[in-house]
Amino acid sequence: LYLVFQVHNEAITIPENIDAIRALTGIETEGTMSIQKTDKAMGVVKTFMPKTIPEAAAHAAIGEALKAERAEFRDEGYKGAEEPF
Incomplete structure (x- = not known):
């Protein structure tokens, strides 16, 4: 965001x-x-x-969430029919 x-x-x-x-x-x-x-x-x-959340902490949390989502697709493999996230 x-x-x-x-x-x-x-x-x-x-x-x-x-x-x-x-x-x-x-x-x-x-x-x-x-x-x-x-x-x-x-x-x-x-x-x-005003800054309420340190910027680095917000980015770190987003990065961890993306890693978790990508791990699911990495295990299954991309077949071309669905969009990886």
Whole structure:
């Protein structure tokens, strides 16, 4: 299972515009401070989903399950009529 989360480029212009307005009006002269304020106000986070299962452990479990399935077909042999898994 693989999850891809993509955001269209135009979707991130709102936080940038807020920071630009602060800079142009002189409300905030420090760029990093403005970005931090915007991120906090809009709930922008650095990570989308927390890791709950170590990636290596998940892959190891999948690998063991595949080995078990393949062993069954290896013992019987592939006859060409069925698809091995």
